[in-house]
Amino acid sequence: MTIQESSGTFDKYLQVLKRRWIPTLGIFVCVFIILQVATLFKKPYYLAEGKLKFQRINTTSSLTGVGTEMGKLEPLVDDKNNPLNTEAEVIRSVPVVKSTINKLNLKDNKSVNLKTKQFLQMLTVKEIKGADVLSISYKDKNPQLAAQVVNTLIDVYLEYNISAHRTQAATARKFIEKQLPNAELVVRQAEAELAGFKEKYKIVSLQEEATKALEVITSLQQQISEAQSRFADAEAQIQGIRKQLGMNSQQAVVMTSLSQTSGVQDILKEIQQLESQLAARRTVLQDNHPQIIDLQYKLQSLNGLLQQRIKNVVGTTSSQLNNNFQLGELQQQLSARLVELESNRLGLASQITTLSGLQTAYKQRLNNLPRLEQQQRQFERKVQAAQSTYSLLLQKLQESRIAENQNLGNASMISEAEVPEESISSPIFLYLSTGLLASLTALATVYVLEKIDKSIKTTEQAKELLKFTLLGIIPNFNNSNKSIIGNEEIEAYNKRLVVRDMPRSPINEAYRMLRSNLKFISADKELKVIVVTSSVPREGKSTVAANLAVTMAQMERKVLLVDADMRRPVQHKIWEVINNEGLSNLIVGQGEIRTAIKQVMDNLYVLTSGVTPPNPGSLLDSKKMAVLIQTLSIYYDFVIIDAPSLNVAADAVTLGQMADGVLFVVRPGVVDSVSASIAKELLEKSGQNVLGQVVNGVISQTERYNYYYSTEEKNLQETVEIGSRERLV
Incomplete structure (x- = not known):
């Protein structure tokens, strides 16, 4: 703003x-x-005050290190809340208050037990800023009782405070005792799960096992490499010996076995001897010679025996073996070496296979160690958490047992209430x-x-409500304005023709300003005929019309004032003329203009309403009325028509269609905003040319701005003209 x-x-x-x-x-x-x-007869009140100090940590608890959390003054909602406010509400709580009332047996004025609500009305608990201190005050007509109430209330609260903290500790202890068996069971289950996991996967120390596994894998790799080297060397020697002997290892084993069997060698020797004899005999004898046949038969028998003995030794016949069953010493050595190398090769191959299997097993174990380690850590964390919870519960159980037996109150009295000597009723207050x-x-x-x-009270309200151009402000001079206009002029003012009878009064200047503004607003087209009306009766429209006519006539202009308010005619009373012939007579053709119109002063003529007809609206809305106005506007320089108020009849709307414009009169304190709004809406919907509004009967004391009321003509003219031009712009 x-x-x-x-x-x-x-x-x-x-x-x-x-x-x-x-x-x-x-x-x-x-x-x-x-x-x-009422204050003089009222008995004064006395105010007694005591103070409580609150400590962040209970002194007794801090000595033992137990129960410190129970003694802290901390808010439960957020950091912005002051914990002292909570303690203040506890002091004002019903249990504390009722206990105080019962201890002192407090009564009200009717000797009935004092109600909690009545007690709280006399009690004040407030925080002392910058300190952990609460001020407790109580007012009563009895000063001794006021001090006694405060001290008793503090004692009750301190007892409640200690009891509350002990109850808190006891509640905590019971809760912990209830939770301990479950916590212990959780520890056992977690430890059993960890032990089962280690037993299942044969885990002692995964870190050491991983280190040893790496060492074993490295050692196995070295052994495998050495065995593979020896295996390759043996394989090379075996291939060389095979080429020298012309047999494989199995054959070498068989031949070595046969060469070392005496039964086989003996038969071989006999066979060799028979073959020698047979060869010698064939040189001299025929093949069919009996000696040759006998030798062949013996040789055949020995070969059969040889095959039988070979089969007994090696499990096969000589047809599947080399026929050279007699090996030399070198061949026997090579055969033995071949057999030895073959045996070494087979041993090395088996060793390599075994070592590779062990290495693979260790590698698989090593690859599984991270997963096992992760699972082990999960089990260990579970065990650690369970053990930590269990240990904490044991610790808190011990603390709660100790705290339960301590005085855990965090409040203490630092100032007890004294009997007040002076009342709180200050005269100035x-x-x-x-x-x-x-x-x-x-x-x-x-x-x-x-x-x-709901009436319009000021000129400002009239301007804001109607939004019409402000053409004039006519002041209201009652008996309180005698110092301005003089006693001898009051009687003339009461006759309403102020402009004629008081030419030097400020009200005269106001009408002159109205005349000037009408001239200014019609600079392009001269106004000849205007209708003066208002929202409701008693707004002074007839007085405004009469004084405006006088002002116009004073400018040497021929002016006609027509009283068209046939229901409540006033102009004949204002001008003190006879109303036996007038406007109604002229419309119906029962009168003449020269006799109906009466001259009341220089350049000013008045046409009264005439005989009151049964249907004024029909007469005013007739063609004869329109012709009459047109005729009168020819003979007169200015025609002012005094029309009925808009809430009485719509005659002003009818006449406005025949005139050059409508002058709307508003009187603060008479017309209400609803009537004024209805009148404005009626004028706007009927398409009237509203020249502006005249605020009549304005009281200077109720106006926000001084629009008038100056004995100097220049000041009056400037003030009113500025207000009018503001609306015109």
Whole structure:
């Protein structure tokens, strides 16, 4: 809100107080007197005060290191909350208050046990800023009782505080005792799971096992490499010996076995001898010679015996073996070496296979170690967590048992209440409080009156509501304005023709300003005929029309004032003329213009309403009326028509269609906002040329700005003209 808006709002409130100053002052005085009288007969109150100090950590607990968390003053919701507020609410709680009431047997004025609500109304618990201290005060008409109440309340609270902390410790102990068996069971289960895991996978120390596995794998690899080297060397020697002997290892074994068997060798020797004899005999004898046949038969028998013995020795016949069953010494050595190398080769192959299998097994174990280690860590964490929880519960159980037997109160009295010597009823405070209450009551009354009163009260309200151009402001001079206009002029003012009878009055200047603004607003087209109307009766439209006519006539212009308000004609009373013949007579053709129109002063003529007809609206809406106005506008320089109010009849709307424009009169304090809004809507919907509005009967004390009320013509002219031009722009 800007400074100008704030100033405008203040001015509005000030104007309301100016308008309602009588009821405002009356209510203020009455309420103030009543409150002062009531205060004089009221017995004073005395205020006793005691103080409680709260410590962050309980002193007793800090000595043992146990129960420190129970003694801390910490908020439960967030850091912004002050824990002292919580303690203050505990002090004001029903159990503490009731215990205090019962101990002191407090009674009210009717000798009935004091209610908790009544006690709390007299009790005040507040925090002392910058310190962990609460101030507890109680007011009562009895000073001794006030001090006694405070001290008793503090004692009750301290007992409650200690009991609450002990209860907290006992509750914690019971809870821990209930949780311990479950925690112990969880530890055992976790340890059993870890032991089963180690037993299943034969785990002692995975880290050491991994190190040893790497060493074993490296050692096995070296052994495998050595065995493979020896295996290759043996294989090479075997191939060389095979080439020398012309047989494989199996054959060499068989031949060596046969060469070392005496039965086989003996038969071989006999066979060799027979073959020698047979060869010698064939040189001299025929093949069919009996000796040859006998030798052949013997040789055949020995060969059969040889085959039988060979089969007995090696399990096969000589047809499957080399026929050379007699080996030399070198061949026997080579055969033995071949057999030895073959045996070594087979041993090395078996060793390599065994070592490779061991290496593969160790590698698989080593590859599984990270997974096993992860699983082991999970089991160990589970065991550690269970053991930690169990150990913590054991520790807290011991602490809670100790804390339960300690005095864990975190509050102490630092100042007990003393009997007050002076009452809290200060005269200055009483005057200020009663004055404030009286002022608030008066302002509330003004507010209610303003809400009830729907009338337009100021020129500003009229401007804001109607949005018509402000052409003139006519002041209201009542008996309070005698110092301005003089006693001898009041009687003339009461006759309503102020412009004619008081030419030097400020109200005369206001009408002159209205005349100037009408001339200014019709600079392009001269106004000949205007209709003067209002929202409701008693707004002074007839007076405005009469004085405006006088002002126009004073400018040497021939002016005709027509009283078209046939329901409540006034102009003949204002001008003190006879109303036996007038407008209604001319419309129906029962009168003549020269006799109906009466000259009341220089350049000013009046056409009264005439005989009141049964249907004024029909007459005014007739063609004869339109012709009559047109005719009159020819003979007169300016025609002013005094039309009925818009809430009485729609005659002003009808006449407005025949005139050059409508002049709308508003009187603050008479017309309400609803009637004014309806009148405005009626004029706008009927397409009237509303020249502007004239605010009549303005009271200077109720206006926000001083639009008029200056004895100097220049100041009056500048003020009104500025207001009018603002609306025109």
